[in-house]
Structure formats: C-alpha cells, structure tokens
Amino acid sequence: MNLKARNEATPSLRIIPREQHVISRKNISKAALRVLYRLHEAGYDAFLVGGAVRDLLLGGHPKDFDVATNATPEDVKKLFRNCRLIGRRFRLAHVVYGPEIIEVATFRGTGEEDGSEGGGDRHIVDGRIVRDNVWGSIEEDALRRDFRVNALYYDISDFSVRDYVGGMPDVENRVLHLIGDPVTRYREDPVRMLRAVRLAAKLNFRIDAAAFAPFEELGPLLLDASPARLFDESLKLFLSGHGLKSFRLLEHSGLLKFMFPATARSLKRGDEALRKLIEEGLGSTDARVAEGKSVTPAFLFAVLLWGEVRDLAHAWIVKGVESTQAWGRAVAHVVSEQCQRVAIPRRFTITMEEIWALQPRFEQVQRKRVFRLMAHPRFRAAFDFLLLRGTESQAIDQLGQWWAHAQQLSHETLAAALSGSGADVPSAGDVEPAPASKPRKRRRRKPGGKSGGKSGAA
Numbered sequence: 001m002n003l004k005a006r007n008e009a010t011p012s013l014r015i016i017p018r019e020q021h022v023i024s025r026k027n028i029s030k031a032a033l034r035v036l037y038r039l040h041e042a043g044y045d046a047f048l049v050g051g052a053v054r055d056l057l058l059g060g061h062p063k064d065f066d067v068a069t070n071a072t073p074e075d076v077k078k079l080f081r082n083c084r085l086i087g088r089r090f091r092l093a094h095v096v097y098g099p100e101i102i103e104v105a106t107f108r109g110t111g112e113e114d115g116s117e118g119g120g121d122r123h124i125v126d127g128r129i130v131r132d133n134v135w136g137s138i139e140e141d142a143l144r145r146d147f148r149v150n151a152l153y154y155d156i157s158d159f160s161v162r163d164y165v166g167g168m169p170d171v172e173n174r175v176l177h178l179i180g181d182p183v184t185r186y187r188e189d190p191v192r193m194l195r196a197v198r199l200a201a202k203l204n205f206r207i208d209a210a211a212f213a214p215f216e217e218l219g220p221l222l223l224d225a226s227p228a229r230l231f232d233e234s235l236k237l238f239l240s241g242h243g244l245k246s247f248r249l250l251e252h253s254g255l256l257k258f259m260f261p262a263t264a265r266s267l268k269r270g271d272e273a274l275r276k277l278i279e280e281g282l283g284s285t286d287a288r289v290a291e292g293k294s295v296t297p298a299f300l301f302a303v304l305l306w307g308e309v310r311d312l313a314h315a316w317i318v319k320g321v322e323s324t325q326a327w328g329r330a331v332a333h334v335v336s337e338q339c340q341r342v343a344i345p346r347r348f349t350i351t352m353e354e355i356w357a358l359q360p361r362f363e364q365v366q367r368k369r370v371f372r373l374m375a376h377p378r379f380r381a382a383f384d385f386l387l388l389r390g391t392e393s394q395a396i397d398q399l400g401q402w403w404a405h406a407q408q409l410s411h412e413t414l415a416a417a418l419s420g421s422g423a424d425v426p427s428a429g430d431v432e433p434a435p436a437s438k439p440r441k442r443r444r445r446k447p448g449g450k451s452g453g454k455s456g457a458a
Contacts, residue, residue, distance in 0.1 A: 013139075016168060018159040023056045025159075031097035032065035035080070035104060036156040042079055044071040045138065048154035049105075050145070053161065057152070057171050058203065067104045068141060068153065076104050108144045109136020139164055146185065146192050147199065148177045176200055178211040186214055190221035193255060194233045201237075201245035215253045222258040227343035230259065234342050238300055241289035244282040259342060262334050266307030274307040276391040284388075298351035299381055301344055303388065309334050309356055323360065331356055351378065358382035359389070362399055367418035370406065383407075 025033060032048060039046035046069050052062040069076070076093035077083045083095045083104075093104040136144075138153065142164035145151040149170045153162040161168070165179055176196055178185055186192055193215055200207050222230070237246040250256040257264035266274050281303035288295050312330035317323055331353050338344065344352075359382065361373050373379060383403060390397035406414055 012164075014163045014168065016161040016163065021057060021161050022059065023053070023154055023159075023161065027056055027061065028052075029065050029100060029102075031095070031100045032067065032102050033156075034097070035067050035095050035102045038079055039067070039069050039071060039076075039104075040156050042071075044069050044075070045107075046156050047138070047162070048156070049152070050150050053152040053154050054149045054167075054171060054203075056154075057161075057168075065102055067102060068107060068138070069104060070107055070135075070138070071104075072106050072135060073104075106135050107138050107141035109134040109140045110144065138162075143179060145179060146189075146195060148179055149199075149203075149205075151179060174203065174205045175208055176205050176211060177208045182211050182214050183218065186218045187221065190218065190225055191229065191233060193218065193222070193253075194230075194237065194250075194259075197249045197253060197255065198233070198237050198240075198242075198246055201242040201249055202240065204245075212253065215255060219253075219255050219258050222255065223341075227339065227341060230342045231344060234259065235297060238282065239285065239289065239295055239297065241286050243285050243300070244279060247278065247282055260304055260338065261341065262308035262338060263304045266311065271307055273391045273393075277306065277388050278303055280391070281388050296348070296351070296381075297344070298348040299355065299385070301338075301348065302352040302355045302385060305334050305338060305352070306356070306385075306389075327357060327360065351381070354378040355382045355385050359386065362386050362403060365402070365418070367415065370414070370418055371411075374407070 028048065032052075036046045036048065046067060048065060049068040050066045052065045055062045071079070073085050073091050073093045076095070077085055080093075080095045082097065083093050086092055086094055090105075095102045095104060142151040142153070145165075147170075148165045148167040150167070151163075151165045152167040152171075153164075154160075155162055166177070170177055176199055178192070178196070196207050196211060199205065237243065237250070247256075250259065251264070251267070256267075263278070267278075281300065285295050285300055309327075309330045312333060313323075313327045316326035316329055321329070335344075335349050335353070339349070354376075355378060358373065358376065358378060361369065362382075364370075364373075376382070383400075386396070386403065387400045390400050409417070
C-alpha cells in the first residue's frame, strides 16, 4: 500500500493537549527525559513513542521507553557520549544510563518517491522487509508502525500527545487495529501476528476482526521466521505475567501449531489432563511474575512439551525399548523438533531434560533412591512439575502428596520410615513429622585401613 492509499485509510492529525490526557513526566524515566530534552534543545523533534505512551495512557508503568526523532543515528551519537549504534536491518541508537537503555529511532520513511525525505536503503524480499533504513517524516513514521495504539507520540516540547492514525479511540475502546492492509503488513513481518496476540493478552484488548482474519491463511509464514527471534517472542508471550491468556489466544487463533507443534498435536488428541497441566503451569507462572518472583523458561517449556515426551516414551516402552533409553529417545526427538521452530538455548534444554528424566524416579521410593533424588540439584523443579502432573491420574496425585509430606520430615524420621523394602514405604498419613535432630558425626577412617595405604585414601 503506498503512502497516499494509507493516508486515505487513516484519520488526520489530532493533537491532545496536556490538560486532556493523563500522561505525567513523573511516570517517565529520568533517562528518557534526559534524551528527549537534549534532542529538543539541540533543535531536533523529540517524542516518546510506542508502548510507553500507550501504557501511560492506560495508567500503567512502562518498563521500556522508546524515543522517535528526526535526528539520524549519527546525529544522536554526536549528542550523547554514552550512545552506541546497533542494527543493520533497522539502524538504531541506544543511549545507555547505567542499567537503562533508551532506544532512539529516526523517523522511518516509506521509500517511495512521493514520501521519502531521507537517505538510507530499504530492501523487501517476498513481501518481507529485510532491511529498512529509509528516513522520513513523523507522518510516514506513524503509518509505518504496526498497531494504531503504538503510533501515539508524546511531544516533549509542549507535553501534548499526537495521534496520526486513530490510536486514541482504540485506547479508549480497548481494541487493536492494524495500520494499513493486514495481509500486506503481516507479509512484511509475520511476527506481527504474535505481537497482536501478546498485546491483546497483556492489555485485555480485543483484536479487530480485519486484523484477526488473516491468521489462518498467513500463519505458515511464521515457519520462515528466525527461530532465535521466535524464542524472544515466546518469552514475551509467556513470561511477562499474561502467559495463560496468551496461550489461549495462540490456540484459538491457530498460531500455536506453528510455534509449538508438539503441544498442538497433544492437545488436538483431546488430552484434557495435559491441557489442565499446561494452564495450571502458566497460571502459576503468571502469579510468580505478579509477586515479583523469579521464573525460568526451562520449566515453562518443559510443561508445554511434556505431553509429546510422555506419549513417545510410553509408546517405545510398549514396543520393548528399555525405559531409560525410551525416555532418552523421546526427549531428543521432541527437543530437536522444537528447536527448529523456537531456538531454545542449550542451558534451558538441559534443565528441561533433567526435569523430565527425574519424573520416573519419583516412583522409586526405596530409601537410598529417595535421599539421592532429594539431593539432586533439579529436585525442586522436578517436584513442582510432579505436583502439576497430579492432573494425569489419582496415583500421580497421591505420589505428589507423599513426596510433599516426606520433605516435611527430619532426615532420621524419614530414614527410619523407609528402612527395609519398598513395601514398607509409608503413606503421607502414616508418619508424623518429627523435629529436626543434630546431624550425626561421620566416623573418620583410621590411616592404614583395609587398603593398607598410609594416607587413609579410599
């Protein structure tokens, strides 16, 4: 769609003066204000833009603050000694203040003869933008953004909000409209479909019907997206405090199978226990984020992919494959397939594999194996996973209760209860917790023992 067609499809400029909106400089980071004021004082246009403006208008507290300006990246670097230029596809300036980074972007142009004002280059392959460094006007920049609610500009010169595309009505009506023709915009960047899902979940907005309709047809374009980029999008979808809503929207929109094919297949088979496990896992992750607690992608991905791992392992065991080998094959197959879609780093896949590998060991409740499992560095994560699996069967639920009870006992009390064969293992109600006692002192081996060595080495 050319610039003229886009202008005809969008409202004209609306300026909302300071007294008619709720944005206050008190809620803008000091680092962002420094950047805005210095650009303005140097004679450049300077605007807070995007998600920060949107969230401030909704009464939220943005974590990131982006700035748009008519200064080129090189101009910005001259103004700020603490600036570094990044990116080839999209050239940007990052102004660094301690742990905070303010991203400064030059107004993007259309690259068309009737609208381009700046130099640079833009390259499109099969409808996808692979390089975009064409500078333009603020009007062009607004039309180049994805959703109307992300194309609002807070002007530091007079503290007004500028709306070029109808973003304010969308904020008020809590709806997501895509700027321009949805099919064209999704072909430019298929990840915009995931952004629509994430924003709808985060803001509790609905996706406009015209923006939602192409998902089914264009979902396969996500297969060509960078797996590393899809990993970053997965973290934003599931670890930002609105993972459960994001998951439901992904499944409803038909995009889940392009991100997590194994998960989609398992749910399509009607595994309601798995659905409950996934939703409880995502719900508990959202609760931890809300409480400011740490969360790990490894546990979340282990939850999402568990159904396929479990079913493959059981299928191979039925065929006569030894249990440990069957689980190893299942894990390797599922992780390999998933990393072709979403590039999960090795440090997380190792943790996922350990969580899965420990699940069969919870059923081995002999004395030595119980204490060995409790000493495993991944025991806590694997135990939390076992509790989620309580939805699979009553037996697994009871097993989780037993392990929860066992952890409340002192070492001596649990050891005494577990002494003898596995048949003597107590149920959760058979043993009362005992006060912790002092640990026994270990006997030191005398020098020159059975080994005959003078050093006493075993």
